Amino acid sequence: MERRFGRVRRDRNEPRVLDLDLLDYDGLVQRSGAAVLPHPRLHERAFVLLPLRDVAPQWRHPVLGRTVDELVAALPPGQQVERTRG
Numbered sequence: 632m633e634r635r636f637g638r639v640r641r642d643r644n645e646p647r648v649l650d651l652d653l654l655d656y657d658g659l660v661q662r663s664g665a666a667v668l669p670h671p672r673l674h675e676r677a678f679v680l681l682p683l684r685d686v687a688p689q690w691r692h693p694v695l696g697r698t699v700d701e702l703v704a705a706l707p708p709g710q711q712v713e714r715t716r717g
Contacts, residue, residue, distance in 0.1 A: 654679065658693040669693055674702045677710035 636649040654670045661668040673679045674692055683690060684699040691698050697705075 654683070655690070655693065660693050675706070677703070677706050677712045680706065681712050 632651055633649050638649050652670050652673075653666050653668065654673050656666075656668055659668050669692060670679075673683075674695060674697070680699060680703050684703060688699060692702060695702070
């Protein structure tokens with residue numbers, strides 16, 4: 632999908648037109664293969680957790696066992712998230 636929208640991977644974490652990550656799949660824990668589940672850094676990112684809390688407030692991290700609210704409360708300071716209107 633990313634390639635269809637013109638994404639070419641050159642450097643890790645470079646700016647990109649589109650970045651799609653699979654965060655969780657029905658609580659599946661998978662550490663090898665094409666998809667690592669849950670996403671290994673989703674619990675560290677406000678830009679993931681805050682929208683997740685809006686759409687799935689009862690979601691629980693399948694490895695850590697923590698709720699979205701607990702993960703949001705544990706975020707390091709300084710992460711900025713801004714709502715945009717599309």
